Amino acid sequence: MDQRSILRFTITWLSLARRVIQPGGYFGIFCDWRQLPLFTDAAQIAGLHWKGISVWDKTEGTRPNKGAYRAQCEYIVWGTNGPKRKDARKILPGCFRKSNISRDKLHQTQKPVEVMEWLLAITDDDAVILDPFMGSGTTGIAAMNTGRPFLGCELVPEIYRIAENRLTDHVSAIAA
Structure with a gap:
């Protein structure tokens, strides 16, 4: 799909998902750097509250690209359905480091x-x-x-x- 089609599709499925996410409940969407602006916009257009971005560092085991920075991160666009609940107490790291090297990927x-x-x-x-x-x-x-x-x-x-x-x-x- 081209960018506009992905945006429209994402707004559609996020709007449907929003119906079942409890008020104050969380959502997260994995993406690479190319889709980051699109997903942050789509979440907001779908009526969700975009709260930030977390990072999964896949380590140096990712495929190298000579003459470029290693694309070893995936981003998680996250937020809530409406404002965060007032009793939310958890504080978690914004980055998680775990290799994605696996011979048994399905x-x-x-x-x-x-x-x-x-x-x-x-x-x-x-x-x-x-x-x-x-x-x-x-x-x-x-x-x-x-x-x-x-x-x-x-x-x-x-x-x-x-x-x-x-x-x-x-x-x-x-x-x-």
Whole structure:
């Protein structure tokens, strides 16, 4: 998609997600530097309160680009549905360092579970976690690991089956 199409699509899905995010509840969107302005605008146009940007430092293990700075960070555009709740007490680091090198990646944009657990730590312990683009299900595993309910959507049937199998295996491992 071109930039305008991505903006329109993002405003649409964020507006729909806003309906199920509780008042004061959090949202987070991963992106690289190219989409950063687009996602901050889309969140605000969708009626969400943009609160800032956090950084995932993927370490020096990322693919080098000679004659350029290493693209080793992903950014998390984050905020709330309306003002933050008055009883919010958590303060977390704005940067998380964790390598993304893994031989067992099941999806090209798969994140380490530890990164998703870090991201979810800002939410209430019983917050329902929604991942509208769940890929291989990492957010669901992080939600389960932290005792939070999870809802995930995935459009591509093959990828959905990967997530379904991965989440089912994780539930079985927890139960064992």
